[in-house]
Amino acid sequence: MISSALALWWLALPVLLLPIWWHRQKRQRVKSEPLATARFLPAAPPQTARIWRWEDLILLALRCLLLAALIAWLAATTMPWRGDTVFISPALAARADARAPAWIKQQIATAGLSAAPQIPLPPDALQWLQANESEWRPGARMLVLAESIPMPSQLPPLAHAVDIRLLPAATSTASAPRTQRSVVVAAPVERLAAWRAMFAAFEAADGSRYLIEDKPSSETELIVWDSQAAPPPGWHAPLWWLPPSARPAALGATDAASPPLAINGLQLQIASSPQGRLWTSAAMPPQTADAARALYETWQSLAQPVQPYPMPAMQLAPRRNSPLAMPNTPPAAWLAYLLLALFALERLMTHVRRR
Structure with a gap:
């Protein structure tokens, strides 16, 4: 590279x-031999010729x-040719509010880098700095301004001082809007109240609002099928919850006979079907608070994507005497x-x- x-x-x-040009300027004098009669001729300057x-x-x-x-x-x-540099996240520079530009200008002035060049912060910022810091002269400072940076599993040992500053979250007296999650519950009347009570407890746990509907839509995350009848073939969802009284084979489960798994103390059987992933457990609907908590934690750990842990603002001191050799x-x-x-x-x- x-x-x-x-x-x-x-x-x-x-x-x-x-x-x-130098070779064309080369000259070589024409060799001449003096003659006895040359003294009777008029003097002439020596001639040069290109040879x-x-x-x-x-x-x-x-x-x-x-x-x-x-x-x-x-x-x-x-060769190291860069000096002090300010890295600005493209997401931070593209913010429409006036708070971000003022904060960027303030942080640059506070760090004493007003005359330093500003370049966009690349993805995987710390790994990129480690791979390319050989372009920076010894003693050069780096200021990183961003909204959020994923926390790496291990901080790379850099040869330059890096000051990472993150835009503080805006303080507001108004409460943040609650996330709405769509859930379909198909259960008999005698067990419907238990399912609703469970999702009410989930709302208190994560602050989301669980919208319980009768039919699935494109926003539906979960279908609770607490019935012995076969579900309509047009129903699809990423995840299905089925008590033992339900029939996983009715959904075309391909591995319904797989052995149960013990996750968070919850005995759970997982199968696949054309209509979605199937979870079957004898603890559905949960009868105790511990069972509801185990079901909720298992759902969050297995069904929800892993979110990167944000890196806090910090100052990274140099940990190497010289940069690493540039890869590739x-x-x-x-x-x-x-x-x-x-x-x-x-x-x-x-x-x-x-x-």
């Missing part, structure tokens, strides 16, 4: 015109190749050997030409 700034070395290719020999052409080609190889080596070699960097060692070989040939041809 060659940095775009390092690739600017290719703009130095016009330097190849210097050897050509191109095969040694000159080879030497010119070697010098042009030497300069071209030197430019290629500079373009392929990572093409080796430039062969260019160094080529430079050495061309330099030796150029010196040899220069010596031959002087003979």
